[in-house]
Amino acid sequence: MTKFWLKQYPQGVPEDIDAAALPTLAALLDHAFARHRALPACRFMGRSLSFGEIDELSRALAAWLQGRGLARGDRVALMMPNLPQYLVAVAAVLRAGMVVVNVNPQLEGRDLAHQLRDSGARAIIVLEHFAATLQPLLAQVPTKTVLVAAMGDLLGPLKGRYVNHLVRRVHKLVPRYEIPEALPFALALAQGQRMTLAPVVVARDDIALLQYTGGTTGVAKGAVLLHRNLAANVLQCEAWYRPALALAPADEQVVNVCALPLHHIYAFTSCLMLGLRLGFCNVLVPNPGDTGAVIETLAREHVHSFPGIETLFHALVHHPRFDAVDWSHLRITIAGGMATQPGTARLWQEMTGSVICEGYGLSETSPTVCCNPVDIESFSGSIGLPLPGTEILVLDDEGRQLPPGVPGEIAIRGPQVMAGYWQRPEETARVMTADGCFRSGDIGAMDERGHFRIVDRKKDLILVSGFNVYPNEVEDVVARMPGVAECAAIGMPDERAGEAVKLIVVRSDPQATSPGEADIRAYCEMHLSGYKRPRVVEFRAGLPKTGLGKVLRRELRESA
Numbered sequence: 001m002t003k004f005w006l007k008q009y010p011q012g013v014p015e016d017i018d019a020a021a022l023p024t025l026a027a028l029l030d031h032a033f034a035r036h037r038a039l040p041a042c043r044f045m046g047r048s049l050s051f052g053e054i055d056e057l058s059r060a061l062a063a064w065l066q067g068r069g070l071a072r073g074d075r076v077a078l079m080m081p082n083l084p085q086y087l088v089a090v091a092a093v094l095r096a097g098m099v100v101v102n103v104n105p106q107l108e109g110r111d112l113a114h115q116l117r118d119s120g121a122r123a124i125i126v127l128e129h130f131a132a133t134l135q136p137l138l139a140q141v142p143t144k145t146v147l148v149a150a151m152g153d154l155l156g157p158l159k160g161r162y163v164n165h166l167v168r169r170v171h172k173l174v175p176r177y178e179i180p181e182a183l184p185f186a187l188a189l190a191q192g193q194r195m196t197l198a199p200v201v202v203a204r205d206d207i208a209l210l211q212y213t214g215g216t217t218g219v220a221k222g223a224v225l226l227h228r229n230l231a232a233n234v235l236q237c238e239a240w241y242r243p244a245l246a247l248a249p250a251d252e253q254v255v256n257v258c259a260l261p262l263h264h265i266y267a268f269t270s271c272l273m274l275g276l277r278l279g280f281c282n283v284l285v286p287n288p289g290d291t292g293a294v295i296e297t298l299a300r301e302h303v304h305s306f307p308g309i310e311t312l313f314h315a316l317v318h319h320p321r322f323d324a325v326d327w328s329h330l331r332i333t334i335a336g337g338m339a340t341q342p343g344t345a346r347l348w349q350e351m352t353g354s355v356i357c358e359g360y361g362l363s364e365t366s367p368t369v370c371c372n373p374v375d376i377e378s379f380s381g382s383i384g385l386p387l388p389g390t391e392i393l394v395l396d397d398e399g400r401q402l403p404p405g406v407p408g409e410i411a412i413r414g415p416q417v418m419a420g421y422w423q424r425p426e427e428t429a430r431v432m433t434a435d436g437c438f439r440s441g442d443i444g445a446m447d448e449r450g451h452f453r454i455v456d457r458k459k460d461l462i463l464v465s466g467f468n469v470y471p472n473e474v475e476d477v478v479a480r481m482p483g484v485a486e487c488a489a490i491g492m493p494d495e496r497a498g499e500a501v502k503l504i505v506v507r508s509d510p511q512a513t514s515p516g517e518a519d520i521r522a523y524c525e526m527h528l529s530g531y532k533r534p535r536v537v538e539f540r541a542g543l544p545k546t547g548l549g550k551v552l553r554r555e556l557r558e559s560a
Helices: 006-009 025-035 051-067 083-095 108-121 128-142 157-170 186-191 227-245 264-279 291-298 310-317 342-352 425-430 471-479 517-527 553-559
Strands: 041-045 047-050 075-079 099-102 123-127 145-149 208-215 221-226 254-260 281-284 303-308 334-336 355-363 369-371 390-394 408-413 439-444 450-459 462-464 467-469 484-494 498-507 536-539
Touching: 025 051, 025 083, 025 227, 025 264, 041 051, 041 083, 047 051, 051 083, 051 186, 075 083, 075 108, 083 099, 083 123, 099 108, 108 128, 108 208, 108 221, 108 517, 123 128, 128 145, 145 186, 186 264, 208 227, 208 264, 221 227, 227 264, 227 334, 227 369, 254 264, 264 281, 264 303, 291 310, 310 334, 310 342, 334 342, 342 355, 390 439, 425 439, 462 484, 467 471, 471 484, 471 498, 471 517, 484 553, 517 536
Parallel strands: 041 281, 075 099, 075 123, 099 208, 123 145, 254 281, 254 303, 303 334, 334 355, 462 498, 498 536
Antiparallel strands: 041 047, 208 221, 355 369, 390 408, 408 439, 439 450, 462 467, 484 498
C-alpha cells in the first residue's frame, strides 16, 4: 500500500523511526535519569520530585522487590491514581525486569480478582484508599506480597503526615481494612535503600506491561506490550511532537498536565514515558473529576502540553474559573480516548489559543496509532494521519482492502502493535491478520489525503469517561438476578462521562413490581465496578429482537 498520507506530514517529522535508538523502557529510564537528573520529573500537591530522586527511590524499591524473591518476568500489579509513588513503582518494576500490571483503582470484586488471577500477579502496590476492596480477594488470587501506599508518602515528613491525617481522619477517605501480611510502601523504600539492586539485562522482546482491555468480547484480557512496542510508540510520539516543541523556549522545561489516569495506556505512554524521555515535568492530578481542584492546580503552573479527553476539556471550558489559569504557554493539546465534540474544540481554541489535535489509539497499540498534526490551525474532526512507521488499512469483512471514502474496519500494522493477548492464543488469532495487522473493531474511512475518521464502533461498546463498558458483561450480571427475565444495556449521552450505562429490564412476571429500581441498583453495586453500573434503569414488557432472537440494541438507542 502506498502511504500517500506522508505528503501531509509537517516539516521535520520523519517517515519512520529508528527503533534501535530506544530498544527498551529500561534504557529510556536510564537515559532520562542521567540526562535530566536535576529537573523536576513530577509535581504533586506543591511538592516536586526530581528525576534523580525517582532514580534513587526506584532503585531502592526494585532491590526490595528482588529481596522478596521476585524475579525477572514476574508480574507486579499497581493500583493507584496519579501519585509520585506510581512513577517510582513503574520505574522499579521495569528496571528489575519485571512486568507492570496496570489496575484501575475503580475495579472491585470479580473484576479485580479476575485481573490479578489472570495476570498471575505475585505482588501488588495499592493506595490505602483501595486496600479494603483488595482485602477479601487475597485468598482467591496468587498475589502474596502487598505494599500499601499512603497519599503523603513522598510529600516530606511534615506535609506527608499532615496530608495523611486529613485523608484518614478528617475526610475519612480510607475505609478500614485488615491485611496482616501488608507492609507500608514507605517501609519498603527505607529497607530497599539498605539493599543493592542486582543487575538485570532487559531485552527488547521482554514483556513490559500487561494492559487489560475488554477487546471485542467484554472479557478482560491482558494486551501483551513488549518493551520494543512501548519504546517505539514513545519515539513515534516524540517525532510527532517536534513542530510544537520547537516553539517552546529552549531554556524552559516543558510542563505537562497529567490529569489522565496513569493506569490507562493513553497516559502511561503520552504522559509518563514520553515525559521521562523528553524531560517534561508532569503535574499529577489524582482526581480529574474535581474540575475546581484541577483549575486550582493548573493556576500555579505555566502549562505547555495537555493530553486529555473530551469530557475533561468540556468540564474545564465551562467552569467559571477557567480564566484563572494562564494558558498563554500552551503549545500542544492532544485529545483521545473518545470523540471530541466540535463545540468543545471551538471553545478550547477561543479560550486558550491552542487547537485540539485529536488522535486515535488502543491498548493493543501502545496506544497511539494516528493523530492530527500538532501545527494545525483549526480542529479537523478527523483522527488525523498515521504516525511515523505506522500503516492503517480499511478492510471489509473478508479482509479485503477498501478504497478511500468507503467505511470498513480499521486495521493497524506497526512496531507499536502488541504481541498478543496474555495466554489467549485464540483471542489473539481472532484480531490479528496473517500479515501482522491488528483488527481494531472500529469502523472508519480514509479520505484522499490520508486522513482517517471513525464512523462507528463495530461492537456495542459503551465508553464511560474513556473506559470500556461491554453490554454483554452488564447484562450477564443482571440476568442472574431473581425476577429478571432478560435485560439489555446501552449507552446514553452523559455530559461529564461522555456516555453512561442505561439498563432496560424485563421482569419474569409482567404483573409484578419486583425487582424494582432500588433492587437492581443494589445488585449491581454488589457485582459490578462503579463505572459499569447503570445510570438509568428502565422497565419494559419486552425487548426488540431480530428474527433469530438477537436483541436490537440499536433500536433501543434510537427509541431512547
